[in-house]
Amino acid sequence: MTRNEDRIRVTLLGTGTSTGVPVIGCACPVCTSEDPRDERTRSACVFETQGLRILIDIGPDFRRQALREDIRHIDAVLFTHHHFDHVGGIDDLRPFLFKNRRPVPCYARCNTVEVLQKMFTYIFEDGSYPGVPNLVLQAVDGPFTVTGRSDSSCSVSVIPIDAYHGSLPLFGYRIGKFAYLTDTNRIPEESFDLLQDLDVLVLDxxxxxxxxxxxxxxEAVRAAQRIGARQTYFTHMTHSTLHADADARLPEGIRLGYDGLAFETGL
Ligand SMILES: [Zn+2]
Ligand SMILES: [Zn+2]
Structure with missing residues (x-):
């Protein structure tokens, strides 16, 4: 990773809904497809910029995703919300503490922080068991800066984006000209203002x-066209979507994401 370059490199770790695809016990054409793009692990991404590597969400497939992408070090985790498909891999942060014992900062909206503290009391409340991952959970409600765990002179600015998942308020995140907004069906007006001039949007x-x-x-096409990123990738898809068919029907500038898809944006 190089510092001081104005690029962000993003990899989609997973692009599937909460069950993942294939769904356990399902023999539908998508779940039995031989196209690797139809295998969808639980949604998450990793991005690298300014010498930092940061995860957005850490679901139950994280271990497999990290091995597949050879992720050896991370500086922070940004959580969108507390649903299990976005947080279930949190204990798999432990290997990142073997070589660097500095705590891993985890950023989230205040309601997400409250639930994570209850879900993972052995990490966030008790913490006395020696194998507990050393994580520092920080509630954020506006733009913040992430600094490096190995090199504290590395830093990047992150802008949380308010959105709603039914009635649940959650965060998307914008970093430079990249934004990631999963698990939503309503974007407030103020958030559209924060999503202008994007190179790439990843959208539920x-x-x-x-x-x-x-x-x-x-609905996602309408939101994507209003936001107007140069490129939009969809994520969090179910087993009702055969990649090759659905991807070919999308308008210009909008494509389906798939596990392992990597791209660069401006910072
Ligand atoms: Zn989800
Ligand atoms: Zn299926």
């Missing part, structure tokens, strides 16, 4: 059919 799009807490494809 569950499936063709509507859903009470996620954007359908049509």
């Amino acid at each position: 799009a569950l499936r063709e059919e509507g859903h009470p807490t996620h954007f359908s494809f049509d």
Whole structure:
């Protein structure tokens, strides 16, 4: 990783909904597809910039994703919300503390922090067991700066983006000209203002059919076109979407994401 370059390198670790795809016990055409893009682990991403490597969400497939992408070091985790498909891999942060014992900072909205403290009391309340990951959970409510765990002179600014997942308020995140906004079906007006002039937007799009807490494809296309990023990738898809078919039907500038997709944006 190099510092002082104005680029962000992003890798989509997972692009699947909460069950993952294939779904356990399902023999549908998507779950049995041989196209690797139809295998979707739980949604998360990693980005690198200014000498830092930062995760957005750490779901139950994180261990496999980290091995696949050869992630050997991380500086911080940004949580979108507390649902299990976004936090279930938190204990797999332990290997990142073997060589660097400095705590891993974890940033989240205040409601997410409160639930994480209850979900993982052995980490955040007790903490006395020697194998507990050393994490520092920080509630944020506006732009903040992440600094490096190995080199504290490295830093990057992060802008939380308010959105709603049904009635649950959560965060998307903007870093430079990249924004990641999963698990939402409502973006408030003020948040659209924070999403202007993006190179790449990663956006929730569950499936063709509507859903009470996620954007359908049509709703996601409308939101993506209003935001107007140069490129939008959809994420958090179910097993109702065959990649090759659905991807070919999307308008220009909008594509389906897939596990392992990597791209660069400006900072
Ligand atoms: Zn989710
Ligand atoms: Zn299926």
